[in-house]
Amino acid sequence: MRPARFSPTAQIFVCGNQRAADDPLTSACGANGAAVYDAVRKVVRERGLLSSVWVTRTGCLGQCPKDGCAVVLYPAGGQLLDVREGDASAVVELALRANPRNPSR
Ligand code: FES
Numbered sequence: 001m002r003p004a005r006f007s008p009t010a011q012i013f014v015c016g017n018q019r020a021a022d023d024p025l026t027s028a029c030g031a032n033g034a035a036v037y038d039a040v041r042k043v044v045r046e047r048g049l050l051s052s053v054w055v056t057r058t059g060c061l062g063q064c065p066k067d068g069c070a071v072v073l074y075p076a077g078g079q080l081l082d083v084r085e086g087d088a089s090a091v092v093e094l095a096l097r098a099n100p101r102n103p104s105r
Contacts, residue, residue, distance in 0.1 A: 009052040010095040012040055013072040014083075017060040025060075029069040032084065033057065036069050039088035053095065075101060 016033025019025060034057075041055045061079065063070040068082040073095045083091060 008054040009049075009101050010076060011054045011056060011074045012044075012091060012095050013056050013058045013061065013074065014040060015059070015061045015063075015070040016057050025064045026066050028065050028067055029060070032067075033069040035085045036071070036083050036088065036091075039085040040071075040091055043088045043092045047092065049092075053092065 014033055014037040015029040016037060018030035019027045021027050037055060037057050044050055044053045044055055058072075061070045061072055063079055063081055065081040065083075068084045068087075071080040071083045071091055072078075073080070073091075076095055076097075078094070080087075080091065080094070
């Protein structure tokens with residue numbers, strides 16, 4: 001094991017875990033995660049932050065919301081639920097605003 005040579009200012013994990021429509025843990029992340037991922041990536045790209053803010057698709061983050069999808073912000077902390085495409089700008093803003101590694105904070 002060795003430490004990475006570089007890491008992003010922020011990393012946004014978007015759950016796109018696929019589950020059957022009748023799964024008691026819900027299929028919301030599977031239904032919404034890809035669209036949220038694409039929308040967040042678009043905001044990051046438009047703001048010229050692709051090298052410093054990484055957006056990563058993940059499996060289950062343990063929250064399993066009934067609407068939208070789950071998102072985790074690193075290292076800012078916090079887990080967001082019921083996230084929809086229209087929340088993309090707010091997600092990026094939260095990832096940067098609450099981030100101790102953001103120099104413009
Ligand atoms: S399926 Fe997305 S948090 Fe569990």
